Amino acid sequence: MKQSILDKLQILADAAKYDVSCASSGLDKRNTGNIGNSSAAGICHTWSYDGRCISLLKILMTNRCIYDCAYCISRASNDISRASFEPEEIAELTIEFYRRNYIEGLFLSSAIEVNPNHTMEKIIKTLHILRVDYQFTGYIHIKAIPGADPQLVKKAGELTDRMSVNIELPTKQSLKLLAPQKSINSLFSPMQQIKEGIKQYRYDSRHIKKVKSFVPAGQSTQMIIGATPDSDLSILHMTEKLYQRFKLKRVYFSAYVPVNKGTHLPALSTAPPLLREHRLYQADWLLRFYGFNADELLNFNQPNFDLDFDPKMMWALKNIEQFPMEINKVPYKELLRIPGIGVRSAQRIMKQRQVSMICYEDLKKMRIPLKRTRFFVTCNGRYYGEKSMEPNVIKKYLKPDPSYEQLTLYTIPQRATT
Template identity: 50%
Template sequence: MWERIQEKLEILADAAKYDVSCSSSGSKRANANKGIGNTTGTGICHSYTEDGRCVSLLKILLTNYCLYDCAYCVSRRSNDIQRAGFTVNEVVALTINFYRRNYIEGLFLSSGIFKNPDYTMERLVRVAKTLRTLHRFNGYIHLKTIPGCSEELIHEAALYADRLSVNIEMPSEQSLRHLAPEKSKESIIRPMSFLHDRITALADERKVIRHTPTFAPAGQSTQMVVGASPENDLQVMTIADSLYKKFGLRRVYYSGYVPVLSDHRLPAPGTPVPMIRENRLYQADWLLRFYKFSLHEVLNSQNPQLDLDIDPKLSWAFRNLDQFPVDINKADYEMILRVPGVGINSALKIVEARRFKKLDLTDLRTLGVAFNRAKHFICTSDNRPRDVVAAVLRQQILHQSKYQQTLTTQLDLFS
C-alpha cells in the first residue's frame, strides 16, 4: 500500500514542479483549540513569506490525467507519460503525516482536469475542507482554481484555502488559442474577477461585522509561461500590470518554458528560455509594484525587451542620465528609490537618517547601499561624480561586476 502511494508521490510531485506559483506569503492563520499546523511557524522550507521567512510546502498534483492537450504542458493528454492520481483521503493523509514529521508547513495542490472542471475542483475543495474541519489543520493551503469551474466551488475553496490561483497561461489570447485550444481567456479571467470582487466585498464587510468568515486571506496569484510563444517582454509585462491593477493579484509568476516536448507549435527542443530572462522579468515586476515605476518607464516601444546584461533599474538610469546625480541629502524618497544600488529599506533609512545629519559615503555604506553601483548616480559632500557617457559607464559597471564575481569564486575555492 505504502509503496504504491510513494510511487504516486514521485510521479505527481515531479509533474507539479513546472508550476512555480507556490509562494506562501500573506496569510496569518492562527492555530486554535489544539489544532494541527500554523502558518506563522518555522521549518525546513523552500518557499518564502512576505517577511522573508522560508516555509516548506508539499507541492503535488491531485492527478496528472488531463482532458486538455495544452502544447506546453507535460501532463497533456497526448503525451506518453506514466499517469497516476491520488484520492482525497491520500492527499489528506500525506499532508498530516508529512507535517507531523516536520517535513512541511503547508500544501500546494493543483491537478490535471479529469471528467470536467467542476468534478476536479470539487475534489480539490474536499481536500482543503477535510484538512480544516476534520483534522483542524491550520497550516498554509494553496489551491489551484480550475478554469471553467463554478463560482460556488471557487467561493467554497476560498473559505478553506489561504491562497487561490488560476494560471493566465499565455501572454496573449492569440497564443492561448494556438497552444491551449480547449482553454479560453474568459474561463481564466472570470474566476479572477469573481475572487477579486468577493475579497474586496468581504474585506469591507469585516470592518463592520467582526465575525465575517476568512476568505482567501493570502489573496490570489497567477502564472505565465514565457518563451513558448513569440511575445516580447513589453507584452508580458503589459498583461501583468493589467492583472495587478484590475484584480489586485498578490503575485504574477513568470515561468520560462522548458522544451520537454516535441511539437511543431513550440520552440525546438534544446532551446530553453534563459534563466536570466525570468530573473529580469521579476526585477521589472518589483519596479512596478514597489519602486513606483510606471510600465512605460521600464519597457516601451523603443525598448520592448529587457536588457539581459543589466537589471531594469540600471537600464532605466542609463536612458535617463539627465536625472542624475541625485543629491542624497535633498532628493525626495521616490527619486532616491530610483537610484541603482538603493533598495526600499535603504531608501527609508536614508530619509530617516538625514533628519539628524548630512549623509556622506561612510553613512551610505552603513545604511546598506550597494555603494560601488550607487556612487555613479548620487552626490554627497565627499562624492561628486563627473559627467560620463552612458555606454562608458555601462562598461565600467559590467567590468566591475564581473571582477567581483571572479573574486568571489576564487575566495570560495580557498574557503
C-alpha cells in the same frame, strides 16, 4: 496494476514541479544513506507574511488531463505515466507529513480530469476533509480550475488560504496558439470572482464578529517565459494589468523548460531563459515597490530587457539627464529611482537626513553599492563618478564580468516526449 500511494506521490509530485506559483526552491537532493531527503517527495517552500520560510507538500491531484496545452508535460497527447489521488489520500498524506514535521502546509494543483467541475469538487472534498475532519488550520494554497462553476470557486475559497489561477501566457494570441482550450475570459473570470470575494471578506471581518474567511492570503498567478515570441514588454503589460485589475499578491514567472516537441514551441535543446526570468522578477519588483510602470521600463522600440544590466540601471541610463541627484535633497520617490538604492536604503537615507547631512562615507556605512550608485548621485554637491556622464562610458565601468554564469536550479529533464 493498482498504483501504490508512493507511486502516485512520485508521479504527481514530479509533475507539480513546473508550477512555480508557490515559489518552490526546486531543490532535488537525494538521500545517500544519511538523514534527510528532498527528492521526489514534493516538498517546496514558501514565505509567510512575517518572512518565515515554510515547507509545503506540493502535489497535483491528478496529471490526467483532458486539455492539450502544447507546452505542458501533462497534456492529453503525451505518453507519460498517469495517476490520480483520491481526496482522502491527499488529506491523509498531508496530515501524516505534518505530524512528522516534514511540512507545515499544502500546495495542491491539478490537471483537468473529466471536466473542470469534477476536478474542483475533488479539490474541495480534500479541503473539507483537512479543515473539518482533521481540523487542520495550516497553510493551504490551491489552484482554481478555469471553467469551474463560480459556486465551487466560492466554496474552495472559504477553505483555503491562497488561490491561484495560472494565466500561463500573456496574450490572447499566444493562448490561442498553445492552449486553445483556454481563453483569457475563462482565466479572468475566476480572478475577478476571487478579487471580489477577498474584498467582501475584508469588509465583513471589520464589521461582523464571526465571518467565514475567503482566500485570506490573496491570489497569485504564473506566466511561462520563452515558450512564445512574446516580448518582455507584453509580459510586463499583462503583469501590470493583473496587479491593477485583480489586486494579485504575486505574479510568478517560470522560465520555459522544453519538455514537448511542437511546431509552435522552442526546440527541445533550448535552455530555460533563466536570466530573462530574473530580469522580469526585478522589473516586477519595480512595479510593486518602486513606483515604476511598464512603459517607463520598456517601449515598442526596445521591447526586451538588456541581459547585462538590470531594468532600473537601464532606465537610469536612458534618463541620464535626470542625474546626478543630490542625496541630501531628492524626495523619497526619486531616491527609489537611483540605481543601487533600495526601499530600505531610501528609508535609512530619509531618517539620517533628519539629523545630519549625508556624506559619501555615510553611504558606504549604509552598505549602498557605490560601485553603481556613485555615477548617479552627488553628496553635498560633490560627484564621485567618472568625468563623463555618457551612458556608454558608465556602461563600460559596470559591464558584468564575462566569466560570470548564472547558476541553474535544475537541468533540463530527459523524458519521454511526443
